[in-house]
Each structure stands twice: as structure tokens, then as C-alpha cells.
Amino acid sequence: MKKVFLSVIAVLALTFGMNAQEGFSAGAFIGVPVSGSDYATFSIGADVTYLFEINEKFSVGPTTGFSHSFGDDRIYYDNNGAYNVDDPFQYVPIAGAGRFNINEMFTVGLDLGYAVGINDDNDGGFYYRPMFGYNINDMIQLNASYRGISLGDANRVYYGNYYYDYGYTGSFGIFSVGATFSF
Numbered sequence: 030m031k032k033v034f035l036s037v038i039a040v041l042a043l044t045f046g047m048n049a050q051e052g053f054s055a056g057a058f059i060g061v062p063v064s065g066s067d068y069a070t071f072s073i074g075a076d077v078t079y080l081f082e083i084n085e086k087f088s089v090g091p092t093t094g095f096s097h098s099f100g101d102d103r104i105y106y107d108n109n110g111a112y113n114v115d116d117p118f119q120y121v122p123i124a125g126a127g128r129f130n131i132n133e134m135f136t137v138g139l140d141l142g143y144a145v146g147i148n149d150d151n152d153g154g155f156y157y158r159p160m161f162g163y164n165i166n167d168m169i170q171l172n173a174s175y176r177g178i179s180l181g182d183a184n185r186v187y188y189g190n191y192y193y194d195y196g197y198t199g200s201f202g203i204f205s206v207g208a209t210f211s212f
Contacts, residue, residue, distance in 0.1 A: 056172075057076075072098040074094055077092065078091070
């Protein structure tokens with residue numbers, strides 16, 4: 030009798046746990062640059078998030094991940110002149126995530142934080158990610174998002190009558206689609 034009782038408790042806990050919008054999730058995405066496209070041609074990455082349920086519709090929590098954008102040929106200037114580079118653009122976002130469940134099928138959200146630049150001459154910047162998700166079931170979500178980074182002008186040098194970029198400047202944005210799996 031004790032085993033049956035514990036089995037029923039375990040099944041109920043798992044059932045109710047799956048319906049909650051809190052917990053750990055991980056996903057992957059592919060994307061194309063839509064702003065700052067002179068830096069990259071194609072992007073791939075992964076995200077991990079842990080959400081805490083505030084109420085039935087709204088959850089918040091930390092999120093991080095990794096994004097790798099394959100480099101596009103661009104001109105690089107330094108004291109020795111100009112030359113072509115095709116370095117990748119890589120960053121690790123460290124952000125807070127908010128998710129609002131419109132209904133059982135659709136979710137909207139926003140991530141805000143800082144993108145830590147990983148590759149050379151990438152100082153990172155303010156990170157933002159509005160997203161829209163379609164929940165296939167309690168554990169799988171397809172989503173589309175815009176991943177933006179405001180890089181600033183920290184890597185821009187004024188020489189004569191011209192500005193020269195010796196790193197990443199301005200803004201960088203990716204339109205991405207992916208899938209997220211909740212655990």
C-alpha cells in the first residue's frame with residue numbers, strides 16, 4: 030500500500046510540475062544578421078534559462094548562452110594600414126528573462142542584460158532579445174526572436190577626416206529561430 034501511495038504522489042508531482050512554467054530549459058537557434066551585417070553572415074547558438082513562476086501567466090529568471098556568428102570579409106584598419114579579416118562575432122549573454130504566457134500555446138518574452146564579447150576586439154554591449162514562442166507541448170517550444178547588442182563606439186578611432194573601426198562598433202542584431210526544451 031505504501032508503494033502505491035508513493036507512486037501516486039510521484040505521478041501527481043510530475044504531472045503538475047510539467048504544467049508549471051518554471052524550471053530549467055535549454056535550446057538552440059540558427060539565425061541571420063539583420064543589423065551590423067558587415068560583421069557576419071550566419072549565426073548559431075544555444076541558450077539556457079531558469080524561470081521562476083510569479084503567477085499563472087508570468088515567469089522571470091536568469092538566462093545565458095553562447096552565440097557564434099560566422100565572420101564576413103571586412104576591412105580592418107590599424108597603424109600599419111588596412112587589410113581584410115573574416116573573424117567570427119562571438120558573445121555570451123548574461124541577462125534576466127521575462128516570459129508572459131498569452132495562452133497554453135503562445136508565449137512572448139524579453140531578455141535584457143549584457144553580452145560579453147568573447148573574440149578579439151569585441152568588448153560586448155547591452156543585450157536585448159524580444160521573443161515569440163509557440164508551445165508544441167509542455168516540454169517543447171518553437172520560437173522566433175531578435176537578438177540585439179548595442180556595441181557603442183568604443184572601438185572607433187577618428188583620424189583626419191574619417192572614422193576607422195578597429196573592432197566592432199554600432200549595433201549588431203540577429204533574427205533567429207530555434208527550439209527550447211524544458212526539463
